[in-house]
Amino acid sequence: MTDTTDTHSDPAAEAVAASIPERCPVTDLATDYDMFDPDYLRDPFSAWAELRDTCPIAHTERYGGSWLPTRYDDLQAMAKMVPILSSKSPIVIDMPEALAKDDATGYNAASPISADPPEQSWTRRALLPHFTPKGIAEDRSYTERLCNELIDGFVDEGGCDAAVDYAQQIPPRVIAKKLGVDDGMVDEFIEWVRGVLELGLQQPELRAKYRDIIRSFFAAEVADRRVNPKDDLITALCQTEHEGEPLPDEVVVGMCNLQLVAGIDTTWSSIGSALWHFAGHGDDRRRMADADDGLWDTAIEELLRFYAPVTMARNAMEDVEYGGVTFREGDKILMNFPGANHDPDHFEDAHEVHLDRQRNRHVAFGIGIHRCAGSNLARMEMQVALKTWFERIPEFTLSDPDAVTWAGGQVRGPRIMPVTFG
Amino acid sequence: MRIKVDAEKCEGHSRCYSLAPELVDVDDLGNAFELNDGEVPAGLEDKARLIVDNCPEFAITIEE
Ligand code: HEM
Ligand code: SF4
Numbered sequence: 357m358t359d360t361t362d363t364h365s366d367p368a369a370e371a372v373a374a375s376i377p378e379r380c381p382v383t384d385l386a387t388d389y390d391m392f393d394p395d396y397l398r399d400p401f402s403a404w405a406e407l408r409d410t411c412p413i414a415h416t417e418r419y420g421g422s423w424l425p426t427r428y429d430d431l432q433a434m435a436k437m438v439p440i441l442s443s444k445s446p447i448v449i450d451m452p453e454a455l456a457k458d459d460a461t462g463y464n465a466a467s468p469i470s471a472d473p474p475e476q477s478w479t480r481r482a483l484l485p486h487f488t489p490k491g492i493a494e495d496r497s498y499t500e501r502l503c504n505e506l507i508d509g510f511v512d513e514g515g516c517d518a519a520v521d522y523a524q525q526i527p528p529r530v531i532a533k534k535l536g537v538d539d540g541m542v543d544e545f546i547e548w549v550r551g552v553l554e555l556g557l558q559q560p561e562l563r564a565k566y567r568d569i570i571r572s573f574f575a576a577e578v579a580d581r582r583v584n585p586k587d588d589l590i591t592a593l594c595q596t597e598h599e600g601e602p603l604p605d606e607v608v609v610g611m612c613n614l615q616l617v618a619g620i621d622t623t624w625s626s627i628g629s630a631l632w633h634f635a636g637h638g639d640d641r642r643r644m645a646d647a648d649d650g651l652w653d654t655a656i657e658e659l660l661r662f663y664a665p666v667t668m669a670r671n672a673m674e675d676v677e678y679g680g681v682t683f684r685e686g687d688k689i690l691m692n693f694p695g696a697n698h699d700p701d702h703f704e705d706a707h708e709v710h711l712d713r714q715r716n717r718h719v720a721f722g723i724g725i726h727r728c729a730g731s732n733l734a735r736m737e738m739q740v741a742l743k744t745w746f747e748r749i750p751e752f753t754l755s756d757p758d759a760v761t762w763a764g765g766q767v768r769g770p771r772i773m774p775v776t777f778g
Numbered sequence: 779m780r781i782k783v784d785a786e787k788c789e790g791h792s793r794c795y796s797l798a799p800e801l802v803d804v805d806d807l808g809n810a811f812e813l814n815d816g817e818v819p820a821g822l823e824d825k826a827r828l829i830v831d832n833c834p835e836f837a838i839t840i841e842e
Contacts, residue, residue, distance in 0.1 A: 481807065488808040489792055653796065657832075715831040723834055727789040732808070735796075 364517070364759045366772050368547070372555045372562070386411035390418055391448065391667075391690070392558065397764040401707065404695040413681050419449045419558070422669070422688040423681070428699035428719070430679055431691065434670070435724035437678070439472040441670035441689060443726060446470055448669045448690055448766050449557055455564040464606045466614035469668070469726060476725060479611060482596040482603060483729050486534075486589055492733045499530055499737055503744035511748060511777070515755055518635070519773040523628035526741050530733070531619040535612060536588020537577060549620045554763045554771075574612040578605050589615075615730070622666050623734045625769020626720075627741045629663035630656070632770050633709065635754045640711055644742075645750040655711040656738050661718035662709050664694035665767045668722065693719045694768065752777050779818040780841045781826050783810045787837035794829040794838060801826060810837070 382390050385403055390396060396403055407414050408426040415423050425431055434441060444462050446469050463471035467479035485491055506525050510516040528546055532539040548566045550556075556563025574590075581591045582605075593608045603611075634641040644655060668691045672683040683689060697718045700706040704715075721728035728734065754760065755774040763771050781801060783794070790808030794801070800822060802810045818826045830838045 484790070484807040488790075488804055488806065489795060657793075714828065717832060717834045717836070719834050721791065721834075724789060727791060727835075732792055 364772055364774055366761060368555055372559055376558055386414045389414050389416045389424055391765045397762040401698055404698055413679050422690050424690050425692055426695040428696040428702040431693060431696040431719060432723060438725060440673055440676050442472050442673050443470060443670060445671050446668045448667060452560050455560050464610050466610045467607055469614050478598045480729060482593060487729050487732055489732050492736055495530060495534060496736055498533055499740045502526060502529055503741050507748045515776040517773060518631045518775045519628045519770045523624040526737055527620045527623035530737055531615055534589050535615060536586055536590050545616060549617050553617055553621045553766055557765050570613050571609055574609045578608050619730055621767045623737050625665035625767050626660060626738055628770040628773060630659045630742055632773055633659060635752055635775050643711060644746055651712060654713055657716045658709055658711055658713045660720040661697045661716055664697050664720035665769050667692055667694060667766055693722055749777050779823050779826060780816040781812055781818060782816055782839050783812055784837045787835045789835050791834055793832045797832060798825040798829050
């Protein structure tokens, strides 16, 4: 386990930050928003509020150019503009041509998230039975044991880094166990996933490097399961058929890649953001100390709404007019699900956390055909991670609010978060 | 009171099933369907309204 509790540093992130040329300040959000601006990472909410009123589909030239919708109704409508708004390259920044590969975009890359129908439909159908409420039921006791063991490791220390020592440790083990890969490799998985989805976003070589590492890792796993079937999800996918034929190896490799990448960064961000909220909001924290199941349910949905971590991208396949703007063929559109969740037209007191919010049609897990296939697993992990934490550590605060760092762009969440118990 | 899940709109978020397993179940792909032909047992009307208000796909409707 990485120990950054004493140092409060994130050397990998610092190295990337140091290599990026200084950014010019944002003068006009509507034409020049910057998804990696440190102020925006800390507080995107005020930017979305301003844009929703002045320019609900903003544009920027930064990072290869993109569009940013901020209204709930627009996100609902755009999620359904399939396949004109295609998912073939759902990462917020495209790879430069030279580093792009045939298996890096499109349905081989990371189906179903990087595919459109019909490939999206059958690859998704292969995954879904393993992720229904019943399909994930047996992952719960493992997760409970895991969370308790993690807490055993630091509970007597008086504090920990709740992002690094706890939130970040849970999802990689849960998905590794489900897929059937070595959970002793968790530190590597964390490094790889941050490489493709966080630190590599602005560093194409880094991203390509980790993309290739993940693919070759799963290529070996898939080749192994073809000859040594086991009782795990990789084997189940290898045995799934489409039109009478087993799913091709490249597609299964892409699907495993997706589950590792989509299952880790996202869920640890949500667990981390929830703990960050409770560490800084004593009233809400004390309320959860003796919460019943009903309050836990609404509280988790509300934290998912408010701190929704995931922004996915779409690619305009032809010129298309929508909501007063024209997306040109090849344009990137950011599916700003987090922004939609703060739209006051759909959420009363949208800018406030109400742990018992009764009407909550939030879209943290996306909407339409790409609705997060892992949402039941993610919700279970959040429940277990937070309930177990509160049972063992009901009182905790941020040791140094200024030491907290946030990642974002594709997945927003705290990366360094020292907390003190008691 | 009856509820109806529109299978075309439902994308399997399972919010309805978490909130009201007395009223809906989900199939092997996670898509919801009504129990008892959608008939809402007396006393569960508020739960029926709750699942309508929490479906992100606007897939559930109530017929009084
Ligand atoms: C709190 C945690 C999570 C959040 C907020 C989240 C969010 C999302 C979102 C917004 C999408 C939609 C992508 C789009 O519209 O392009 C998505 C898709 C997906 N997620 Fe998650 N996710 C989480 C955890 C997980 C976990 C634990 C898994 C487990 C493997 C997972 C697997 C997937 C898959 C396979 C898809 C692709 C579905 C498709 O394209 O048909 N996610 N997720
Ligand atoms: S909440 Fe809506 S989309 Fe989700 S399973 Fe129920 S009906 Fe389907």
